[in-house]
Amino acid sequence: MANPENIPPEPAPDCPLCPRLVDYRRENEAAHPDWFNGAVPSFGPPEGDKAVELIIVGLAPGVQGANKTGRPFTGDYAGDLLYATMLRHGFAKGTYDARPDDGLTLHRAMITNAVRCVPPQNKPTGGEATTCRPFLVSRLNSLPALKVIMCLGRISHDNTLSALGMKRSALTFGHNAVHDISLDGRPAALIDSYHCSRYNTNTGRLTEEMFDDVFVSIRERLKAI
Template structure:
């Protein structure tokens, strides 16, 4: 899993031409937005405090691409942060803006792809290119115990970032795998993505999502 990439992509990351073009178009239309590779949301205590890593898909155009903080400003963030607050993995109040009082506890929130893709759909090449940042992000968390992947793309990319085989660790809602990597044992949990589409269609209910996050909290003694 060793990589030479930094844990965070530069805001003006040039690696994926299609995403750069989309970012520049958003900058033209909405110059006051963040419009860049969105950095991970760290907890109180920084990297050493992280026990749980939440891995989403990519920044939403109207969400993190606008606000500069993962899952902030869109429906997915409403459900994610309410659930983290319920299980003691966050404190304060989530108010859909990066300067609210929300604080993460023992938890980091990141994305498999750091730049907003058109129609919220990164290509396979873009996901692979950004995986170096994900691998480095995982490596830089010395006390990490549990990862929670939101959606199949996040799950598959994270499995590969851990040096494991996707075929041996297939995606499913509320799946759980023990993966040995870099001399440590990690627990990999996954959920359907907490998107508006999944919740509106009933593919994911609040109760289903809370079950997965609750298990992750219990893994690290937060629930």
């Protein structure tokens, strides 16, 4: 996971790199000046990067979720399901109340996005994902105890493979698919899940039980590695 440009793990909140995303961010800021409206930073445990064994990679912030609150998956339905499941499986502590000041903390886990700024229609372009990828590379490199990467959705899966320097054809996306990978010579796993969006749950593509199964796989791999 080479990072030759020495990019930091987190972009500045007012990151200027993607013009379309900057314009959309400014539109939201004009309409909702009390929202976060910036590149959303990763959310990790209070112990810091050294404690992270699991990182969950989403696609991009939701306009009324993380773009509003400044914390990944906070304020929208996807976060309701994600944090409830993390709490059940011991990767979070406290109470999730869809606010960044709700006191919820993560345990051994971090949540980030492949694209850090909210895109129109929740759809970043391939070019925007490529531009933001060095931050994902740097974030993965910053976690010395990382053992499992969980990818929420196929696009997250593809972008994570690119961040790892792997061909996208190397690993096939599938719900609860477990892939053996190497992180700088250390054994690790990449585990896929359908995205925990309201659309996927409403259509039955993803059930709470199916999402639970992924976290069971994660816990098993953390014990085995």
